[in-house]
Amino acid sequence: MTKSDDAILEILDECGIAIPPRAIAFNVENVSRPTIDRRLPKLEDAGLVERYEDPQGYTRITNRGRAYLAGELDASDLEDE
Numbered sequence: 001m002t003k004s005d006d007a008i009l010e011i012l013d014e015c016g017i018a019i020p021p022r023a024i025a026f027n028v029e030n031v032s033r034p035t036i037d038r039r040l041p042k043l044e045d046a047g048l049v050e051r052y053e054d055p056q057g058y059t060r061i062t063n064r065g066r067a068y069l070a071g072e073l074d075a076s077d078l079e080d081e
Contacts (some may be wrong), residue, residue, distance in 0.1 A: 018060035
């Protein structure tokens with residue numbers, strides 16, 4: 001997990017809806033669009049976000065992602081799976 005991951009999860013949690021990567025990049029300071037595009041699949045693999053093919057790329061946070069933000073899951077717990 002990186003600082004970028006935390007920022008991505010926080011914006012998704014704050015907005016409460018599925019949004020496209022472009023909107024994530026627009027609303028997260030100091031995280032580039034290429035970084036977001038690179039990190040979203042990793043967050044999805046960890047079960048922290050859910051991504052949709054239609055509409056393309058829209059992403060929302062999962063309950064597991066919220067648990068991570070709340071400190072109920074440690075980053076090391078995510079790496080073990």
